[in-house]
Amino acid sequence: MAAKDEKDLTVTDICRILQISRRTFYEWRAKGRAPRCKRIPNGELRVRRAEFDRWYDNCEDAA
Template identity: 60%
Template sequence: MTVDDVCDDLKIARSTFYDWRAKGRAPRCIRLPNGALRIRRGDFENWLSDCEDRP
Protein backbone atom coordinates (compact mmCIF):
# COMPACT_ATOMS: atom_id res chain seq x y z
CA MET A 1 0.00 0.00 0.00
CA THR A 2 1.16 3.53 -0.58
CA VAL A 3 1.12 6.22 2.09
CA ASP A 4 -1.83 7.76 0.21
CA ASP A 5 -3.71 4.44 0.36
CA VAL A 6 -3.22 4.26 4.13
CA CYS A 7 -4.21 7.90 4.60
CA ASP A 8 -7.34 7.38 2.48
CA ASP A 9 -8.33 4.27 4.48
CA LEU A 10 -7.85 6.09 7.79
CA LYS A 11 -9.19 9.42 6.51
CA ILE A 12 -6.15 11.28 7.80
CA ALA A 13 -3.77 13.83 6.28
CA ARG A 14 -0.36 12.75 5.04
CA SER A 15 1.15 15.05 7.66
CA THR A 16 -0.61 13.04 10.38
CA PHE A 17 0.82 9.81 8.99
CA TYR A 18 4.36 11.26 8.94
CA ASP A 19 3.88 12.64 12.47
CA TRP A 20 2.86 9.17 13.69
CA ARG A 21 5.83 7.69 11.84
CA ALA A 22 8.24 10.13 13.50
CA LYS A 23 6.78 9.14 16.89
CA GLY A 24 6.99 5.40 16.11
CA ARG A 25 3.20 5.01 16.10
CA ALA A 26 2.58 4.33 12.40
CA PRO A 27 2.38 0.92 10.74
CA ARG A 28 5.67 -0.66 9.72
CA CYS A 29 6.97 0.78 6.43
CA ILE A 30 9.31 -0.36 3.69
CA ARG A 31 11.50 2.21 1.93
CA LEU A 32 11.92 1.42 -1.77
CA PRO A 33 15.16 2.21 -3.63
CA ASN A 34 13.51 5.31 -5.11
CA GLY A 35 12.80 6.59 -1.57
CA ALA A 36 9.05 5.93 -1.63
CA LEU A 37 7.40 4.28 1.35
CA ARG A 38 5.15 1.23 1.13
CA ILE A 39 3.15 -0.56 3.80
CA ARG A 40 2.35 -4.25 3.52
CA ARG A 41 -1.40 -4.80 3.78
CA GLY A 42 -0.86 -7.48 6.43
CA ASP A 43 1.28 -5.12 8.53
CA PHE A 44 -1.40 -2.43 8.17
CA GLU A 45 -4.18 -4.82 9.24
CA ASN A 46 -2.14 -6.07 12.22
CA TRP A 47 -1.41 -2.48 13.23
CA LEU A 48 -5.14 -1.66 13.06
CA SER A 49 -5.92 -4.67 15.25
CA ASP A 50 -3.32 -3.52 17.78
CA CYS A 51 -5.01 -0.08 17.89
CA GLU A 52 -8.39 -1.51 18.90
CA ASP A 53 -9.77 -0.69 22.34
CA ARG A 54 -10.22 -3.85 24.29
CA PRO A 55 -12.48 -3.95 27.33
Protein backbone atom coordinates in the same frame (compact mmCIF):
# COMPACT_ATOMS: atom_id res chain seq x y z
CA MET B 1 6.32 -11.70 -4.67
CA ALA B 2 3.08 -10.75 -2.91
CA ALA B 3 -0.28 -11.97 -4.15
CA LYS B 4 -2.55 -9.36 -5.72
CA ASP B 5 -4.77 -9.15 -2.61
CA GLU B 6 -1.62 -8.73 -0.50
CA LYS B 7 -0.30 -5.70 -2.41
CA ASP B 8 1.78 -3.13 -0.64
CA LEU B 9 0.01 0.05 0.41
CA THR B 10 1.28 3.53 -0.37
CA VAL B 11 1.13 6.42 2.08
CA THR B 12 -1.74 7.76 -0.03
CA ASP B 13 -3.60 4.44 0.34
CA ILE B 14 -3.16 4.45 4.12
CA CYS B 15 -4.27 8.08 4.45
CA ARG B 16 -7.37 7.36 2.37
CA ILE B 17 -8.25 4.23 4.37
CA LEU B 18 -7.78 5.95 7.75
CA GLN B 19 -9.13 9.32 6.56
CA ILE B 20 -6.06 11.16 7.85
CA SER B 21 -3.73 13.70 6.30
CA ARG B 22 -0.22 12.87 5.12
CA ARG B 23 1.03 15.17 7.85
CA THR B 24 -0.73 13.05 10.49
CA PHE B 25 0.76 9.88 9.02
CA TYR B 26 4.28 11.31 9.12
CA GLU B 27 3.74 12.61 12.68
CA TRP B 28 2.65 9.11 13.75
CA ARG B 29 5.69 7.69 11.97
CA ALA B 30 8.04 10.09 13.78
CA LYS B 31 6.47 9.05 17.10
CA GLY B 32 6.68 5.33 16.29
CA ARG B 33 2.89 4.96 16.11
CA ALA B 34 2.50 4.22 12.39
CA PRO B 35 2.64 0.76 10.82
CA ARG B 36 6.10 -0.49 9.89
CA CYS B 37 7.19 0.81 6.49
CA LYS B 38 9.78 -0.12 3.94
CA ARG B 39 11.49 2.34 1.63
CA ILE B 40 11.67 1.25 -2.00
CA PRO B 41 14.56 2.29 -4.28
CA ASN B 42 12.80 5.42 -5.55
CA GLY B 43 12.54 6.68 -1.94
CA GLU B 44 8.80 6.13 -1.50
CA LEU B 45 7.38 4.28 1.49
CA ARG B 46 5.30 1.12 1.29
CA VAL B 47 3.49 -0.89 3.93
CA ARG B 48 2.69 -4.56 3.43
CA ARG B 49 -1.05 -5.13 3.63
CA ALA B 50 -0.61 -7.86 6.26
CA GLU B 51 1.49 -5.47 8.39
CA PHE B 52 -1.15 -2.74 8.06
CA ASP B 53 -3.92 -5.18 9.08
CA ARG B 54 -1.89 -6.36 12.11
CA TRP B 55 -1.17 -2.75 13.13
CA TYR B 56 -4.82 -1.75 12.68
CA ASP B 57 -6.07 -4.71 14.71
CA ASN B 58 -3.73 -3.68 17.54
CA CYS B 59 -5.33 -0.21 17.58
CA GLU B 60 -8.53 -1.60 19.07
CA ASP B 61 -9.59 0.10 22.27
CA ALA B 62 -10.77 -2.16 25.07
CA ALA B 63 -13.31 0.44 26.26
